[in-house]
Amino acid sequence: MHAEVCKHPRVRRFSNWVAVACLLGSSACSIDDVPLEGKLCSASAPCPDDLACVSGVCRAPDSMCTPKFQVENFGVSWQTPNTIRWAWQPISGADTFVQYKLVIGRTPEELELAAGRALEGLSDDQGGAIWTQDDNPELGQYELRLSGDVDEVTATITDGLEPGVEYRAQLLSYDTGGCVARSAVAVGRTQAAPVLEYTLFDERPVSPGRPRPDGAASIESNGDQAFSGSDYLLWSGWPNDGSTSSAGYENIGIYDLKTDPAAAYPSLDGSSAFVELAVAVDGSPVATWGEARVILGPEAGSCAGIEASTIKPLALRTGPYQLLQLPLRAFLLGGEPLDQDTLRTRAICEVSVGRTWVRGETVRVDAIRIKW
């Protein structure tokens, strides 16, 4: 008759079992063991079997509370060799929202283990099996900031995944009542590793491209600041000279590339091709409305008369470099996905990311490639 008895679900609350257990003289048994719902908990002090440790407090599991905040249509919106973008639709309002957590695993057992740990309030390092707002800030927000509109958070990207592997994920939605709704389980498989690539920017010399924004971004050389090699693109942000009030929109990347698809990447496969770029934002860890853009010229080798294709909204992480992998088929040009014919006949003129940057934020971009 030790602690095990007191933590057994049958002795939850003021039951006779507790009294019996305590009368039998267990030193580990005291009135502190009851009531157990609302009790503080941790990895070393777990809740009894029928309660979940949610954010450090024992709570009744999902089946015993009615979630006030839920999502529907949780699923995969795209995959690349090392990333999967998961998407959903909230069906409840912002007033009941607390946060999302996304759990991911390779097997049902791994997923359940990750979900259990997340429900206990545990997390892991950047990436891993439990994704919270500490990994991707949008998971802590009902809507994206600085959009000028209401743009609900409906997607997040898990990166650092292995190529050609099946992953399953579940979205946990936390509400203001302390209840957690678990979405349906979605299953995706990362693409196989790419076999070919074409570099748009990494190290000097840069084929005809130039840093954007023109005159404000530069190519710097410092191995500690670069994602790979020593060269990287740097935009130092809005000048603190009163010329920008507090924030403004800008696209950061490389432009005037004038690629010739037939010469540079004749075997490009639009079904698997993605643009990869490393982006490091030094700024506030808040998910704002953003976009990635691939600008196309009218024909091979020409950027006279350009047209922008975009992925939006795209929330960027702050901190160390994030290696974005964005499928070319996910970029919309005039409302239609980029197709093989466009990619094989028209120049790529620009690859960039854009959003409203607050004064003081700086951006580095490196290692921009098309891979397929």
Ligand SMILES: [Ca+2]
């Ligand atoms: Ca580089």
